[in-house]
Structure formats: C-alpha cells, structure tokens
Amino acid sequence: MRxxxxxxxxxxxxxxxxxxxxxxxxxxxGVRNYQVRNYMRDEMEPGDxxxxxxxxxxxxxxxxxxxxxxxxxxxxxxxxxxxxxxxxKSDPENPRWLLVDVAWRADFTRFVPLTELREHPELSELxxxxxxxxxxxxxxxxxxxRFLCRLGGVxxxxx
DNA sequence: GCCAACGTTGGC
DNA sequence: GCCAACGTTGGC
Numbered sequence: 655m656r657x658x659x660x661x662x663x664x665x666x667x668x669x670x671x672x673x674x675x676x677x678x679x680x681x682x683x684g685v686r687n688y689q690v691r692n693y694m695r696d697e698m699e700p701g702d703x704x705x706x707x708x709x710x711x712x713x714x715x716x717x718x719x720x721x722x723x724x725x726x727x728x729x730x731x732x733x734x735x736x737x738x739x740x741x742x743k744s745d746p747e748n749p750r751w752l753l754v755d756v757a758w759r760a761d762f763t764r765f766v767p768l769t770e771l772r773e774h775p776e777l778s779e780l781x782x783x784x785x786x787x788x789x790x791x792x793x794x795x796x797x798x799x800r801f802l803c804r805l806g807g808v809x810x811x812x813x
Numbered sequence: 814g815c816c817a818a819c820g821t822t823g824g825c
Numbered sequence: 826g827c828c829a830a831c832g833t834t835g836g837c
Contacts, residue, residue, distance in 0.1 A: 663823090687832075710823050768824080786830035788822045 656697055657799040658704030659782055660720060660756065661790045669706045669717040669758070678758035683729050684739045686751060690791045694726040694752050697793070703759065703813055704794065705802060707782065715767035719808060724755035763807030776801055 660682065662668065672680055685691055702722040708714055728749035731739035744750035771777055781792040794802075803810040 661823090689832095714824070786822095788831065790822095 655699070656702050657794040657796060658693075658698070658702060658722070659707050659716075659780075659792050659794055660704055661707045661709045661782075663710045664708045665711065668708065672706065672720070672756070673758045679723060679755055680757075681729075681753050682756045683731050683753045685729070685753065685790060686739065686741065687789065690789050691726075691750075691752050693791055693793065694754050698722050698726065698754055700724055703799065705799075713765070713767055715765055715769075715771070716762065716802065716806060717765050718758070718762045718806070719760040719803070719813060721757045721759040722754050723757045726752040726754050729753040760808050760813060766802065766805045770805070771802075774801070774805075 664670075667680070672678060682694075685694065700723055704720050704722065705716045706718055706720050707716050728746075729739070729751040731737040732741045732744040732749065732751040733746055734740055735742075739751075741750060771780065771783060777783065777798060779795065780798055781787050781789070800810045803813070
C-alpha cells in the first residue's frame, strides 16, 4: 500500500465538501499533469490512504485522512466542451486524462497547518514542502504518513 | 531536439 | 498583488 497527499483549493472543493458527498466519495477530476496522471495510473491502488491538503487559502494545511477507493479510470470532463477541464486532444478511444475516486476516511482532531509541517525536521523530505513543487498529488513515505497522522491526533493503526 | 515565451501554481 | 518555480507550447 502506498500513501498520498492530495491538494485541493478549499474554495473549489474542500474536505468538508467531500464529507457531504453521497457516500462521502468524490471523483478526483481535473488532473491535467502527466506526472500526476501517471501516479494515479501506475502506482495508486484502491485501499491506499492519504491526506487531504488545503492549498491557496488563508491557512494551508491538512484537515484529515482520505482513502483511494477506485482504480484509475478516464476523466469524463476531458471530453465535455462545456467543462473547464475540457481537452480537445483527449481521444475517447484513448483517454489522455484519468481520475480516481476518493473517499473521506477520518477527521483530524485538529487541523495541522503548513507552518507546523515546516517546523518538524522529521518531515523535511515531504515533497509538498520542497520549493517549487506544484504537483497536486504527491506520494508519502509510510513513516511520514504515520507521523502526520499523529500530529493530527489520529492513530494510524486504527485506519 | 532546442529553447524562449507564456501560463499556472501557491505561499506570502 | 508579487514572485519564484516549473510545465507546456510552438517556432525553428
């Protein structure tokens, strides 16, 4: 099993929004970066755990834990000319863009802000903390996953 | 294949 | 709003 960090702008789609979806599950659509697509296609598996991360907002940080609940499948928005995510170069016979279904798994007992992540030398390898990293999905080492769970007041053994 | 121009991301 | 970083595009 691998672990992940998924970024979203809360004005667009927040952790709270995810909890309000039917089945507390949402298709993670709109990925238009090849490296992130390849993560979903080649490395993600149903059952993988990860974190929701709020970006581009007054207080960036992690509100809780999510779970990947589907394999990668074509992102239908890529074929919809009315969608902001429309890509005329994506051929339905050979879809360029993929998504996975993401489900709420657990709330943190307290929000863990980005400023706090930067204070922990244990987390210095976190891709999200590296300068210039803009990938909307990044892999996490197991040790980092566990460390972050504990920062958020969640026991990783109970997930 | 190179690379300059441009667009986007995201913290501050 | 600023700016650093990086991906994409397109001319050559």
